[in-house]
Amino acid sequence: MDAHTFATLFLGGVGLAVVVWALHKLGKALAAIAETLAAAAVVFLALWWVVKAAGWLVAQIVLHPRTTLTVLALLAWWRWLGWPSLALSLIGVTALLTVWRVLDLVSFDQWAGRFLRTWWQRWAIYVPKLPGWLHACGLSVRDEAIPVDVTVTLVGRKKIRRERQQAGVRIPKVKQVRSGPSWDEVKLELVPGQKPEDFDEAARALASARKVARCQVRELAPNVVSIDFQRRDLLASPIPCPPLSELGPVDLRHVWAGRTEYGQDWRVPLFGSGSHTLTAGASGAGKNSVMWCPLVSIAPAIRSGVVRVSGIDPKGMELAYGRGIFHRYAVTSKDVLALLDELVGAMDARKRQFAGRVRTVPISRENPLELVEFDEIGALTRYTDRKTREQIVEKVALLTTQGRALGFTVRGYVQEPTKETVPVRELFPRRICLRVTAKSHVGMVLGDQAYERGAWANRIEESAAGVGYVWGEGLREPLRVRAGWVPDETVKALEAFVTSGHALPLPGGAAA
Numbered sequence: 001m002d003a004h005t006f007a008t009l010f011l012g013g014v015g016l017a018v019v020v021w022a023l024h025k026l027g028k029a030l031a032a033i034a035e036t037l038a039a040a041a042v043v044f045l046a047l048w049w050v051v052k053a054a055g056w057l058v059a060q061i062v063l064h065p066r067t068t069l070t071v072l073a074l075l076a077w078w079r080w081l082g083w084p085s086l087a088l089s090l091i092g093v094t095a096l097l098t099v100w101r102v103l104d105l106v107s108f109d110q111w112a113g114r115f116l117r118t119w120w121q122r123w124a125i126y127v128p129k130l131p132g133w134l135h136a137c138g139l140s141v142r143d144e145a146i147p148v149d150v151t152v153t154l155v156g157r158k159k160i161r162r163e164r165q166q167a168g169v170r171i172p173k174v175k176q177v178r179s180g181p182s183w184d185e186v187k188l189e190l191v192p193g194q195k196p197e198d199f200d201e202a203a204r205a206l207a208s209a210r211k212v213a214r215c216q217v218r219e220l221a222p223n224v225v226s227i228d229f230q231r232r233d234l235l236a237s238p239i240p241c242p243p244l245s246e247l248g249p250v251d252l253r254h255v256w257a258g259r260t261e262y263g264q265d266w267r268v269p270l271f272g273s274g275s276h277t278l279t280a281g282a283s284g285a286g287k288n289s290v291m292w293c294p295l296v297s298i299a300p301a302i303r304s305g306v307v308r309v310s311g312i313d314p315k316g317m318e319l320a321y322g323r324g325i326f327h328r329y330a331v332t333s334k335d336v337l338a339l340l341d342e343l344v345g346a347m348d349a350r351k352r353q354f355a356g357r358v359r360t361v362p363i364s365r366e367n368p369l370e371l372v373e374f375d376e377i378g379a380l381t382r383y384t385d386r387k388t389r390e391q392i393v394e395k396v397a398l399l400t401t402q403g404r405a406l407g408f409t410v411r412g413y414v415q416e417p418t419k420e421t422v423p424v425r426e427l428f429p430r431r432i433c434l435r436v437t438a439k440s441h442v443g444m445v446l447g448d449q450a451y452e453r454g455a456w457a458n459r460i461e462e463s464a465a466g467v468g469y470v471w472g473e474g475l476r477e478p479l480r481v482r483a484g485w486v487p488d489e490t491v492k493a494l495e496a497f498v499t500s501g502h503a504l505p506l507p508g509g510a511a512a
C-alpha cells in the first residue's frame with residue numbers, strides 16, 4: 001500500500017467516524033426531544049381527560065343534581081364507611097318506605113312515592129327508551145346526505161349505487177319527567193324542523209310503543225310539548241254517586257258529575273256560561289248517568305224550588321222512572337212542542353221583567369233555574385214530520401241562544417250526532433262525547449282535531465259505560481271523564497226526596 005492510498009483510507013476512516021459520531025449525537029438529541037414530547041403529550045392527555053371528566057361531573061350535577069349527588073353520596077359512603085353499613089341502611093330505608101306505603105298510601109305517594117317513581121321512570125324508561133320510540137314513530141329529523149350515483153351500462157341497464165354517508169339524526173331531548181298516580185308527563189324540546197302537530201299524529205303509535213292504552217300530547221310552548229302516557233286507568237271501575245244524605249251546599253255553576261281521569265272531581269255548570277250541553281253516545285254508552293248524576297247532586301235545590309227540571313222523554317221510559325222529579329214532562333211531539341212553548345213564554349216574561357235591570361237573572365225560588373233534560377233529541381228533531389220538527393228546532397234554538405243569562409238551560413242527549421239528527425248541534429257550547437260507533441262522530445261532537453288530540457271516544461270499551469271525553473270551554477286538551485253511576489234505587493230515592501213536601505232552607509251556594 002503506497003502512502004497516497006494509506007492517506008485516503010485514513011482520511012476516509014476519520015470522516016466516517018466523525019459522521020457516525022455526529023449521527024449518534026443527533027440521534028440522542030432527537031430521542032431526548034421525542035421523549036420530552038411524549039411525556040408532555042401524556043401529561044397533556046391526562047390533564048385533558050381530568051378536565052373533561054370534571055366538566056361532565058359539573059354538568060351532571062347542574063342538570064341532574066339529585067341523582068348525581070345521591071350517587072356521589074352513596075359512593076362516598078361505600079368508600080369511607082364500607083359496604084355493610086350502606087347495605088344495612090338501604091334495607092332499613094326500603095323497609096320503612098314499604099311500611100309507610102302499606103299504612104298510608106296517600107301520604108306516601110304525596111311525600112315519597114311520586115318522587116321515587118318519577119326518578120325510576122325517567123332513568124329506567126324514558127331517557128334510555130324514548131329516543132328509540134320517537135325515531136321509530138318518525139319523530140326524528142334526519143340530515144339526508146345520501147348521494148345516489150346512476151350509471152348506464154353497455155346493455156342499457158341502470159346501476160344505482162347509494163353511498164350512505166354519516167346521516168345525522170336529531171331527536172327531541174327529554175327535558176323533564178313527572179309521574180303521577182296514573183299518568184307520566186314527559187316534557188320534550190322539539191328540534192328545528194318539527195311542529196307539535198307531528199306529535200299529535202303519532203300519539204297512537206307512541207301509546208303502542210310505551211304499551212299503554214292512552215297517550216296525549218300537550219303543547220306547552222311553540223317548541224316544547226308534553227307527551228303524557230296513561231299508566232293506570234283511574235276510571236276503570238264505576239264511580240258511585242254520593243248518597244243524598246251526604247250532599248253539601250249546591251253551587252249551580254260547579255255541580256258534581258263524576259271523576260276525571262286524573263282522579264279529580266268532574267264538575268259541570270248547570271247555570272251560566274257553558275251550561276247548555278249536548279251529550280252524544282251510542283246505545284248503552286251511559287248517557288243517562290250524565291243526566292241523572294248532576295240531578296242527584298243538586299237534589300236540595302230541586303226540592304227547595306230553586307231549580308225546576310223539565311223532562312222530554314220521547315222513549316217514555318227513562319225519565320218516566322223518576323217522573324216526580326220533573327216539573328214538566330212530555331213524551332209525544334205535540335206535548336214536547338207545548339212544553340217548549342211554555343218555556344219560551346216563561347223566558348220572554350222573565351226577559352221583560354229583568355231587561356235593563358240586571359245582566360244575569362239572580363236564581364231564586366221566585367225565578368228558578370229552568371233546567372230542560374231533552375233525552376234522545378234526535379228522535380224529535382229528525383224522525384217527526386217536517387213542521388213539528390222545524391218548530392221544535394226553533395224553540396230549542398231560542399232557549400239555547402237566549403236562555404243562559406235568564407236562567408234557562410238545555411241539556412240534550414243523542415245517539416247519532418250528525419247534523420241531520422241534531423240541527424242545533426252548534427248551539428250547545430259544551431259537548432260530551434261518550435262511546436260512539438265511528439271515529440267521524442268524535443269530530444262531529446267535540447270539533448276538528450279532537451280525535452288527533454287524544455279524544456278516542458270510538459275506542460271506549462262497551463264495559464266502560466259513562467266514560468267519555470269533554471273538550472273546549474277552558475280545556476286545552478280533551479279530558480276523559482266518567483259520570484257518577486246512579487242506580488235505579490237512587491233515582492227513586494231522589495224522587496222521594498224532592499217530592500217529600502216541605503221545602504228546605506235555601507242552600508248556601510244555590511242562588512247564583
Ligand SMILES: Nc1ncnc2c1ncn2[C@@H]1O[C@H](COP(=O)(O)OP(=O)(O)OP(=O)(O)O)[C@@H](O)[C@H]1O
Nearest residue numbers: 238282283284285286287288289465466483484485
Ligand atoms: N256511569 C256509569 N258507570 C257504570 N255503569 C254505567 C254508567 N252509566 C251507565 N252504566 C251502565 O250502562 C247501562 C246503559 O246505560 P244507559 O242506559 O245510561 O245508556 P244510554 O246511553 O242511555 O243508552 P240508550 O241510548 O240505549 O238509552 C246501564 O244500565 C248501566 O248498567
